[in-house]
Amino acid sequence: MRPTLLLLCWLGPLMALAQNPYSNVPRYDQVPGYRNAPNYRRPDLRERPVPRSVVIKLNPFMLLGVDGAGYGGVEVPVGVQGAIQAEFGYGAFRSLMTFDSEAYTQKENWRGRLQYRWYNPQGGASDLPWYWAVEGTYKQVNALHHQTLGRDCLGGNCAYFQLVDQLAARYVVGAYGKVGKIIPLNRSDGTYRFLLDIYGGIGINYAWVVRRPLGFTLNSQYPVADYLFTPFPRPFTVNDRFDQANEQARALPDLQLGLTVGYKLNN
16 A cells, blocks of 8 residues: 555656646737737947937047147048048147257147048947947148258368258158947936047058258258258158158058047937
8 A cells, every 4th residue: 555655646746747837828929919019129329329410529648649739529420320530639749759859849740530430230229339440640740950050161170150940840641440439428318428439440650751941041952061960861751750860761550549538419
């Protein structure tokens, strides 16, 4: 009798498990209203913190660069995924480079960037959007170079010396490929107003230096009897930013990392 009871105790649960416990529960496609349920799609660009409007931007770290400059720009959306960004800057600060000395004064620099970017169309509403971009850059650095000109020189001796000035201008043009990410800083009135744009990129720069004598007494063809103690370099040459070693210019790779702070004007 006892073995029979033990057998029933084991077989009872097994037989219960063999039956479908959900046999009376309808399938998901048999639920009333299933066909009419809304289909939630993945949010697109306009539902995420992507600046699909005009954005005013500032780049604070440009003040601390090699050629410090106040720098700002504007981003304008193009289509659903694209945007055009233009940036401009000007600075008349002392450079962090070692070439700055009493020989160079009145230094100033002008710069600009023009960028086209594509925002990633995929991602959830809480995802931080990112983008690819192609960019062209331009920079011009002007400085006044003070030099000594020996007059009527013969056999290493000069009759007298004259202080002369030259305008040294360094031009840089470049092309870059970049990737960046947009981080919203706050949210007010249901929209993101302040945006942080973090980016990085690689590219190539081409730089050259041009010198122009100042004053009607000087020109690029100095008399044979005159000697410029800081040798007059050939055009389109660059070495220590203002071409003191007469080295031919060449294209150089460049790496850029930075961020901008933007304000979104409208929804």
